Amino acid sequence: MTAPGGDVLVSATDVVKHFPVQSGSLRRSRDVVHAVDGVSLEVRRGETLGIVGETGCGKSTLARCIARLFDLTSGKVVFDGQDISRLKPRHLRPVRREVQMIFQDPYGSLNPKRRVGSIIGDPFAIHGVARGDERKRRVQELMEVVGLNPEHYNRFPAEFSGGQRQRIGVARALALRPKLIVCDEPVSALDVSIQAQIVNLLSDLQDQFQLTYIFIAHDLSVVRHVSDRVAIMYLGKIVEMAPVEDIYTRARHPYAKALLSAVPVPDPKTASQRERIILVGDVPSPINPPSGCRFHPRCPKAQQRCVDEVPDLVPRLSDDASHLAACHFPVADGEDLTASRPTISTEDRVVEPELVGLEVLHGLSDRTEGGTQ
Amino acid sequence: MALLEIKDLEVSFPTIDGVVQAVRGVSFSVDKGKTLGIVGESGSGKSVATQTITGLTRGAEVSGQALFRGKDLLTMTQAELRQVRGPQIAMIFQDPLSSLHPYYRVGWQIVEMIRAHEPDTSKKAARQRAVDLLRLVGIPQPERRVDDYPHQFSGGMRQRAMIAMAMSLNPVLLIADEPTTALDVTVQAQVLRVIERLQEEFDTAVILITHDLGVIAEVADDVVVMYAGSAMEHATRDEIFYQNHHPYTEGLLRSLPAYGGERERLHPIAGQPPSLINPPKGCPFHPRCPYVFDKCRTDPPPPLDPVEGSVLHRSACWLPHTRAGREEVRLRVTGEALAR
Secondary structure, three states, rough: OOOOOEEEEEEEEEEEEEEEEOOOOOEEEEEEEEEEEEEEEEOOOOOOEEEEEEOOOHHHHHHHHHOOOOOOOOOEEEEOOOEOOOOOOOHHHHHHHHEEEEEOOOOOOOOOOHHHHHHHHHHHHOOOOOOOOHHHHHHHHHHHHHOOOOOHHHOHHOOOOOOHEEEEEEHHHHHOOOEEEEEEEOOOOOHHHHHHHHHHHHHHHHHHOOOOEEEEOHHHHHHHHOOEEEEEEEEOOOEEEEEHHHHOOOOOOOOHHHHHHHHOOOOOHHHHHHOEOOOOOOOOOOOOOOOOOHHHHHHOOHHHHHHOOOOOOOOOOOOOOOOOOOOOOOOOOOOOHHHOOOOOOOOOOOOOOOOOEEEEOOOOOOOOOOOOO | OOEEEEEEEEEEEEOOOOOEEEEEEEEEEOHHHHHHHHOOOOOHHHHHHHHHHHHOOOOOOOEEEEEOOOOOHOOOHHHHHHHEEOEEOOOOOOOOHOOOOOOOOOOHHHHHHHHHOOOOOOOOHHHHEEEEEHOOOOOOOOOEEEEEEHHHHHHHHHHHHHHHHHEEEEEEEEEEEEEOOOOOOOOOOHHHHHHHHHHHHHHOEEEEOOOHHHHHHHHHHHHHHEEEEEEEEEEEHHHHOOOOOOHHHHHHHHOOOOOOOOOOOOOOOOOOOOOOOOOOOOOHHHHOOOOHHHHHHHHHOOOEEOOOOOOOEEEEOOOOOOOHHHHHHHHHOOOOOOOO
């Protein structure tokens, strides 16, 4: 994995994506789902930006906005120096060659009735790049690159296992030598032993073809492994964005802290020593997101200011310019969040009678050496 | 005596392609108040094994024994089984939305469960119990939410409702089949905490089926590792994580990204899991095993041989069953001297 340092390949500014929904009797009232609500970020050439967050936080929608699979409600996306946020489909075509996607479901993203060779060859056909024997040669080359047997050119997707199908998806994304690949939960559907194969493949390809990745996942340990920088989203907004180790070791936003502490660690010693922050309640509806900081109803540090004022995504405390957090009261180094309780009481707050407040789970306090296997 | 003891369980399903040998000789036991984790990848037979003992795999050919409090569940009639399923053994599944009936109120479904097994309980009393149960698992305003439909609950709340229903008859054994797989991590932490608390309170035994080694590390006392329908290793949690014997367990742990520390390449297990219609001869893991030798290709390893120097630890593998012997092979084959 190369260190980030290249020029900016993609920049998104104030991207907003709202989806209208109809509800109520006779579908009269028109609500709006605030899927992505003002997100700005940059991705540098050759880096991997991880985007994490829970179901419904808008990470996939954001990625699809950047890849222009969705029209933006407002905001701007600049790819390789060109503003692509308002391009018509015809003018988007050249951009499509440069931006490809890999999807989560290796079963749903391949047409079961078509042969693998023709699926991988699709990009060549659509963009008129290669035909006939030339196309076949290039498809087989790609199959070899991603670790598939080129002789399986005429097989159907059903004849491949989940991991192999994901390789087919990777080959298809790679066909036109894109600059950016948006990976939307590329390994979530795979078993761990297979997951590692695909993660390694993606990182080899990045080195080989100087690819830039936007890597979306809810598995925080995989994201930590592949990403140079990580953005954490909550209810349509980025709450924190920083180089990967900064996020994992000194998260500033209480939500980021809680999310990271909730990840089960496959190591009993670490698991028993870690203090887990258990959040109160559920994520509020994106139709009616809370005012101010959207995390305030569940936040142990929230104060009146968090209800009134939307926090900016800027460096906090003594962090350098690369570590941004959207929080009025960022968590200091070494601060113990597990001792505090939610402070703001609002009507829409879900109270957990059994689990009121932030619970500290001290495991077996076995004081053997710290956390390493 | 163990609460549940499974001996040589074999389950196969006849299909048009041939007989799928989903579970091939699995033995394990669970004690009161303990949590047994069963870990394995898709198709390893972990769900089929537990569904079979509760009589949920119709059309399967089953052999072996499943002694629950000394009685064999596999030879019980449906009527006898109904007396066990629910009041004594309760189950929760991965997908809480499809386990709840969308047309009926959540509370009604819990009431139905209670009254089906305790016909003497009045509707009013059963309803009150449903409210208490929902409160117990942390549903806010249970008096009001008891009349909600499942779609009005979030994913985490639905799984809590399922747990409430499962606990409504105070079972001695709770089988949780991937209970948090469909949930986000923060919700997963909440749900695992609820199960843990109930277990402390009622001394319930829990069989937790999962593919997530992180969850195992957090909650299991003992662990069974399954692969291709067979139990590969059975040991305490710490033995599994720090002194594992079976190469599959080792490979599974090595394929995870390290928590913190250096970002090196991951170490996947090469190859694919085998077909269960035509499982490989000998040890089912031999085609992917870095330690494979001739015997593994021809002779199936003895099911769960004890590992020297441990009470529980068992492994179905031909490698030496002494710690020193196993370590020597590890070093020789991987060449990673003193890596840990």
